Amino acid sequence: MKATLDSVFKVILGIDLDGLSRTYEEGARFTDAFDKANAITSFRYADFFWKIKRFLNIGSEAELRKNIKVVDEFVYKLIKGKIEQLNTPPVDLQPGKKEDILSRFLELKETDPKYLRDIVLNFMIAGKDTTATTVSWFFYLLCKHPDIQEKIAKEIIEATQVSSNSSIEELAARVNEETLDKMQYLHAALSETLRLYPAVPVVSTMHKQR
Template sequence: MDLQDLLMKSTFDSIFKVGFGFELDTLSGSDESTFDDSNVMVYWRYVDPLWKIKRSLNIGSEAALKQNIRVIDNFIYDLIRRKREQMEERQLERGKEDILSRFLVESEKDPENMTDQYLRDITLSFIIGHICKYSHLHPLVQEKVTREVIEATEADENLSADEFVLKLTEAALDSMHYLHAAVTETLRLYPAVPVDGKISEEDDTLPDGFKIKKGDGINYIPYAMGRMTYIWGEDAEDFRPERWLDSGVFRAKSPFNFTAFQPGRAPDMLRERFCL
């Protein structure tokens, strides 16, 4: 029995249920390897100088990646279509069920920008980043988080799990500033996407004067940025949630320093809120 594989599948199933309202059921045999294989192939480009040639000739790993992308696109677009149908047929309470439902509601307000392709990209960002490491919490931090959750929810040790869930209201979650800081600090040191890349859509000049051409690829490393002392101070490598608090209230940092969710428009802020 491969325990790590079972835990990965369990996490994958959970994010699908919470995020999209569907049962993926990989624990029962459904195959999620297309996502994992594609992720490996994309990262392989960092060390394969011939990947563009392979892509042009449609051979090797690039041919396999192209096929995987087609499968993934079809899967995600079908997921979006089924969710729309589900919302219409079941008369779901709009914006209240799962993450994808809320994005679909938002897309109706801005259909020009929040197209199905945009929704596909948002959905994929959840799937690709489905493993977030929250295990770095120190015992003292865990104690503070526990105390804050108990105070915010007015819970006691005699509550059942169902009763506790009912107490996790929006207001209670909004008051958990230390929990927010602890999770954010974890993502600073252990981002779900440790290496990321962008493609320039037009000629541009970076702040340091470096010129880039349309189509150039630019890579940055959130994992390393989270440990840079000139961004976070001399204690950059220390796990310290307090750096996010101002008189006990959570204060966000510049998204150009804390790049776990990247700077973006309002829908991206919605994504950040759900991830946290």
């Protein structure tokens, strides 16, 4: 879950959340608040009094509101920083270098902070748990089927042209659209994982609070 959140955050905001090592203290507080808010929202299915708690701002709903405040403050701060960064780009920054999703929305002149916050959180909610769950099942199935694991490893090596003693950084550097297009067996294995273990049997998300 932490690794997936780091990846999703990088794609959306172009920022290293560093959730695995937790060296980014403010990012760690955000991650904890985000996870707690999702857990509390999911528990509403079993809590028949959550609307009363929300109205009175007590119990789990008071905790939810507190966590959402932490999430909002962190995301708003990052959005503000991204806007300032794009308004004063480095001299050597070339057009088309803005790869993160938020930057692309800003290039379309979308500047409403609340709208941008909703975009960021919706992408995070859609991408974090679904990806983490699918990857977890995928690794589980690879362990159950070592012959498939070998075929996938061979395909990745052939597509990226890495050697047996290459580092993970060297492998990652060679993964791009061209090499991914060559990994058809990997794509099929991931698709089969999704067929066997769908990532979203039930949708329960924090944005229901909003």
